[in-house]
Amino acid sequence: MASTLENLTKMTENLSTDPVYDTNWCDMPEEIKLECIKKMGFQQRLSLRCTAKAERSLVDSQKIKYSWGGFHMSYCQLNFSRGSHILKSFKNPIEAVELTNYILKIGVFEGISFYYRDEEVMNFTEQISAKCIDFESCENKTVVGALRKLKKGVEIIRISAKGGYEYDLDEILAIDHVQHVPYWHIEDCHQADSLQKVAQMWIDVNSKIGTTFQVSRTYQGPRPSEFQRIFLEHFTDHIVSKTGKRIRIRTNNPDRHILLERGLDYNFDDDDDDESDYQFYRLIVISAEMKESEYDNKCNKWICKIDYENFSENDDEQNIINGNHENIPDGHVENRERNPDDGDDDDW
Numbered sequence: 001m002a003s004t005l006e007n008l009t010k011m012t013e014n015l016s017t018d019p020v021y022d023t024n025w026c027d028m029p030e031e032i033k034l035e036c037i038k039k040m041g042f043q044q045r046l047s048l049r050c051t052a053k054a055e056r057s058l059v060d061s062q063k064i065k066y067s068w069g070g071f072h073m074s075y076c077q078l079n080f081s082r083g084s085h086i087l088k089s090f091k092n093p094i095e096a097v098e099l100t101n102y103i104l105k106i107g108v109f110e111g112i113s114f115y116y117r118d119e120e121v122m123n124f125t126e127q128i129s130a131k132c133i134d135f136e137s138c139e140n141k142t143v144v145g146a147l148r149k150l151k152k153g154v155e156i157i158r159i160s161a162k163g164g165y166e167y168d169l170d171e172i173l174a175i176d177h178v179q180h181v182p183y184w185h186i187e188d189c190h191q192a193d194s195l196q197k198v199a200q201m202w203i204d205v206n207s208k209i210g211t212t213f214q215v216s217r218t219y220q221g222p223r224p225s226e227f228q229r230i231f232l233e234h235f236t237d238h239i240v241s242k243t244g245k246r247i248r249i250r251t252n253n254p255d256r257h258i259l260l261e262r263g264l265d266y267n268f269d270d271d272d273d274d275e276s277d278y279q280f281y282r283l284i285v286i287s288a289e290m291k292e293s294e295y296d297n298k299c300n301k302w303i304c305k306i307d308y309e310n311f312s313e314n315d316d317e318q319n320i321i322n323g324n325h326e327n328i329p330d331g332h333v334e335n336r337e338r339n340p341d342d343g344d345d346d347d348w
Contacts, residue, residue: 033055037058037059042078062106064106064107065081065108066078066079066107066110067079067080067081068109068111069107069111071116072116073090073117074089074090075087075088075090100122101125104126104127105126109128109130110131110132111131112128113135114134114138114146121139121141122146127149127151129151130150131154132154132155132157133154133157136162137162137165139165140167140168140171143159143172144171148175154177155181156183157178157184158185158187158306159187161189162187164190164220166190167191169197173198181211182208182211182212183211185213185214186215186216187215188216188217188221189215189216190220190222191221192226194227195213195215195227195230195260196230200234202258203251203252206251210284212302214281216306217280227279227281231260238250246259247259247260250288254288255287255288257286258285259286260281261282261283261284262281263281263282263302264299280303280307300312
């Protein structure tokens with residue numbers, strides 16, 4: 001008991017001699033404040049930046065890394081790499097625009113998605129840092145506005161046109177990030193000239209080998225054969241080879257060709273009424289030295305990138321060939337490599 005009291009007495013004496021530090025926030029040097037801000041969460045940063053102009057400047061200078069961000073007009077969701085996330089509701093459109101642009105200003109995203117509908121058009125004022133960007137049935141102004149604000153480094157652009165949305169392709173294809181992105185696609189595309197316009201843009205900017213663009217066409221808009229017809233008519237003088245499911249064209253660079261592939265084969269029997277509404281196309285820049293034997297014949301590997309709900313890279317190829325895959329009309333699909341003895345499909 002005596003030893004315990006003695007120890008407590010010594011601890012008390014030591015505490016009384018410890019120096020007392022002034023820990024008021026305003027007295028801290030800037031470098032210490034910055035270290036503290038790095039440890040703060042999103043809500044804490046919002047509160048701190050409202051205290052003074054100097055603090056606002058410090059808060060805004062520190063980036064936050066997100067694994068994904070999803071933005072609606074009424075709220076946003078921000079996911080972090082360790083699995084945690086936050087939801088932030090917006091009181092009105094004015095707050096939505098202000099806070100969204102603030103988050104974009106300080107955020108560095110692996111992936112980011114926008115869900116603005118109809119009149120819900122976001123006015124982007126800040127640059128966007130993201131490796132992958134998605135647009136879920138957004139208006140043309142939203143898509144163009146966000147793409148123009150992208151910083152360098154975007155690797156994937158995905159646009160969903162579900163609901164009949166159409167886009168100013170000339171305006172989109174004039175954006176530098178779109179011209180040089182390694183992969184992008186338009187899901188449920190309603191614009192039959194999309195393949196032709198993208199291929200022509202690639203020729204004009206001399207795109208790198210491996211650059212890829214895909215479209216899916218499902219039940220709405222022009223028929224699949226219209227996509228092919230427009231492409232063929234535009235590149236008649238560029239055709240290198242034409243088979244049942246592929247068209248290969250030359251570019252202005254003798255080292256590069258562009259290959260158009262159709263994902264699903266159909267038995268038409270010379271009857272246009274049998275043409276299915278469900279189709280996928282892929283454009284890819286390839287080496288002029290590539291041989292036909294080097295083509296990737298398993299289309300599900302690239303179809304699943306645009307329709308992951310119905311296709312998988314590990315799908316049994318035979319199931320797709322037989323037309324047994326979910327949401328694909330039975331009896332129409334014949335996904336197989338072309339037999340050299342077969343004649344060319346009329347639609348090509």
